[in-house]
Amino acid sequence: MSEKVLTPPEHVEPLVFTRDQLDWLPWLEPMAEQDLTARHMAALVDAARAKSPYFRLLVRDPEVLEARTRTDKDIFYNSDAGLPRAERELAAAATSRFNGCIYCASVHARFAATYSKRVDDVDRLLAKGVEADLDARWNAIVAASVALTATPVTFGPEHVDRLRAVGLDDAAIVDVINAASFFNWANRLMLSLGEPSATGAAANR
Amino acid sequence: MADVIDSLADIAPGSALDTIRTRRPQARLHAQATYDSLFKPASEADASKRERFAIALFVARLHGKQEITAHYGKLLEADPELQEAVRMAAAAAGSQGPWGRYPVGPLSAEDKPGAADRIALPVRDQLGERIAAALEHAHMLVYHPRDAAPAHLQALLDAGWSTTGIVAISQLVAFLSYQIRVMTGLRVLQARPR
Numbered sequence: 001m002s003e004k005v006l007t008p009p010e011h012v013e014p015l016v017f018t019r020d021q022l023d024w025l026p027w028l029e030p031m032a033e034q035d036l037t038a039r040h041m042a043a044l045v046d047a048a049r050a051k052s053p054y055f056r057l058l059v060r061d062p063e064v065l066e067a068r069t070r071t072d073k074d075i076f077y078n079s080d081a082g083l084p085r086a087e088r089e090l091a092a093a094a095t096s097r098f099n100g101c102i103y104c105a106s107v108h109a110r111f112a113a114t115y116s117k118r119v120d121d122v123d124r125l126l127a128k129g130v131e132a133d134l135d136a137r138w139n140a141i142v143a144a145s146v147a148l149t150a151t152p153v154t155f156g157p158e159h160v161d162r163l164r165a166v167g168l169d170d171a172a173i174v175d176v177i178n179a180a181s182f183f184n185w186a187n188r189l190m191l192s193l194g195e196p197s198a199t200g201a202a203a204n205r
Numbered sequence: 206m207a208d209v210i211d212s213l214a215d216i217a218p219g220s221a222l223d224t225i226r227t228r229r230p231q232a233r234l235h236a237q238a239t240y241d242s243l244f245k246p247a248s249e250a251d252a253s254k255r256e257r258f259a260i261a262l263f264v265a266r267l268h269g270k271q272e273i274t275a276h277y278g279k280l281l282e283a284d285p286e287l288q289e290a291v292r293m294a295a296a297a298a299g300s301q302g303p304w305g306r307y308p309v310g311p312l313s314a315e316d317k318p319g320a321a322d323r324i325a326l327p328v329r330d331q332l333g334e335r336i337a338a339a340l341e342h343a344h345m346l347v348y349h350p351r352d353a354a355p356a357h358l359q360a361l362l363d364a365g366w367s368t369t370g371i372v373a374i375s376q377l378v379a380f381l382s383y384q385i386r387v388m389t390g391l392r393v394l395q396a397r398p399r
Contacts, residue, residue, distance in 0.1 A: 003369045005355045012306030013243045015310030024276045027355045028368045034213045060369040063242035064376045067235040074231035081228055081381060100351030129315065149368035151347055151382075152269040153389045170394065171225045185383035189375060199371035 011197035014102050017126035018198075019109045020101070026194040030056035040186060045069045068185070075178045083168065083175035086115035089143055091176050093122065094145040095183035098130050103196040104187050137166040144173075145180035173201035208237050211247050222395050236384065242270060243377050244280065252377075254338055255284065255355045256291035259291050259365050262372055263340045265380045266295035267347045273385050290331035302348035319349060324335040338364030339374055346378045 001064065005192045008025035013139065030053045041047060043062035049055040058065045076088050083091075089112035096105035105126060113122040126130045130146045147155040155177075163173050210233070216222045226233050262277040304317035318328060322344035326343045329337045338361055345352060361371050 003362060004358045005362065007355075013308050015308050016312060027259060027358055028371060044249055058372060058376070060372045061242075063247060064239055064373070064380070067238035068376070068380070070235040071232045071239065074229050074235070078229055080233070099309060100305060148386050148390055149303065151267065151300075153386055155386075155390055155393055157393060160394055160397045164399070170221065170399075171228065173394055174222070174225050174229075174391070177387060177394070179391065181383045181386035184386055185379045188350050188379040188382055190348045192346055192357065192375060193372075199387065 004029070008195060009120040014106075014198045017097060017105050018103055019106060019113060019122065019126065021110075021199060022106050023195050023197040024054050024103055024190065026057050028057055028193060030054075030162075032057055042066065043069075045073075053076050054190070054194065058189065072186070073181060075175070075182050077106045081171045083172040083179075084115070086112055087138075087172075088116075088175055089115060090122075090125075090138060090141055091145045091179035092183045093125060093143040094130055095149050095180045096187055097125060098146050098149050099184070099191070101183075101187040101188040101191050103190050104183060106196070108183070130192050140166045140168075141174070141176055142186075144176050148177060150185055161167050180182040184204070208233065209240050209276070210236060210388055210391070213276060213388045214393065220224075220395075221398075224398060230256050236387070239376075239380050240384070243373075243380060244375070251367045252373045255281075255287070256339065257374070259287055259332070259336050260339050260343055260377055262288065262291045262344055263295050263380060264347055264378055266292065267298065267300075267344065267384070268381075268385045270385060270389060273388065286331065287336075291340070292326050293328045294324050294332065294337075297328075299327070299342075300348045304352065305349035305351035307351065310339070312326075321345060321349075334364050334377075335366065337366055339366070342374070343378045346375070347382065380396060 006027055006029060011025060013024055033050055036050055041058045043059050043066040044050055045066060046054055065200050080133065089108050092108035093105055093112050096108060096149060109122050109126055115120045121134045121138060131177050134142065144155060144159045144163055147159050163176065258277065258280040262281055265273040265277040278288060304319050305319055306316045307313055322341045324332065324337045324341060332340065342357055342361055345357060358371060
């Protein structure tokens with residue numbers, strides 16, 4: 001019987017934004033691994049995602065999950081022109097920080113730190129929030145992401161001007177728009193269908 | 206069918222932004238595929254088109270963008286009574302996000318508490334319990350997603366939504382949150398030539 005809300009097992013709830021690896025515990029029943037058909041496996045795109053309760057929950061709507069995943073991968077991994085990967089991840093982390101998605105922020109802060117090697121700046125964004133002073137270019141990307149994340153959206157010509165002033169061309173600006181917008185999709189699923197859990201080492205600190 | 210984001214953002218074939226968008230072909234193709242799957246679903250067993258169109262129109266209205274509201278209003282054209290009930294529900298529910306509470310701890314200093322949406326009579330009866338519950342959930346997802354809790358999902362189950370239906374309508378609201386932002390961002394960029 002899957003028509004019920006799940007009570008997650010006892011776990012340590014993360015209370016701050018962190019770059020630590022977190023788990024995610026579903027509030028609704030994911031599909032069982034043994035019930036996944038070829039259609040479901042195709043929708044997961046990466047076979048390893050059959051191990052993830054998040055993706056096994058979303059795969060209840062396989063068409064939408066597959067399209068979501070292919071949109072996500074192109075926005076973040078397609079290296080043809082536009083914004084460097086590190087700064088697409090910065091936009092994702094800033095969006096997640098502003099919406100308050102501790103899980104999403106942890107993943108994309110890790111990526112932003114790895115690709116940029118600016119660990120202290122990423123940690124400052126997590127600790128202080130979207131007003132943290134990083135540098136002119138990162139501040140402009142964070143401010144644009146925040147304006148795109150506000151509801152109603154407050155992104156305007158002044159954000160475009162500021163991004164251009166720090167060296168972004170229009171292809172890079174489109175990447176900021178795509179990355180911040182995509183995390184408004186992802187944050188809402190992660191926040192509302194389950195909760196994060198601090199794992200092993202992180203929980204013991 | 207035309208690409209909905211291009212059409213709502215007024216991106217003409219061969220324009221500068223069209224050329225830029227061709228460099229993220231999978232994102233463009235699959236954002237459209239998501240839209241098609243959500244609004245022309247393979248199955249209506251867990252969420253009907255009528256329900257999907259009503260939720261989409263509500264979310265569009267909460268974002269206050271005329272082009273998007275007109276687009277999703279058109280999907281519900283055949284049902285003017287439901288269209289009007291959604292308009293009333295949205296008019297009573299406007300806010301500015303994101304807000305909400307964090308788990309109790311150091312982040313509590315950043316809490317911005319607010320009240321969940323509760324759709325009142327007679328609009329609630331006009332919408333029906335399933336759609337009313339879905340719109341209340343959509344309001345939380347749009348404006349204060351960090352308040353999400355298992356009780357919100359229980360309210361949807363109690364109103365008759367299945368687990369699979371909840372996944373579908375959660376994707377719908379989340380996807381619109383994306384689509385509206387891309388459309389808005391591209392329009393702003395296009396209106397600001399170098």
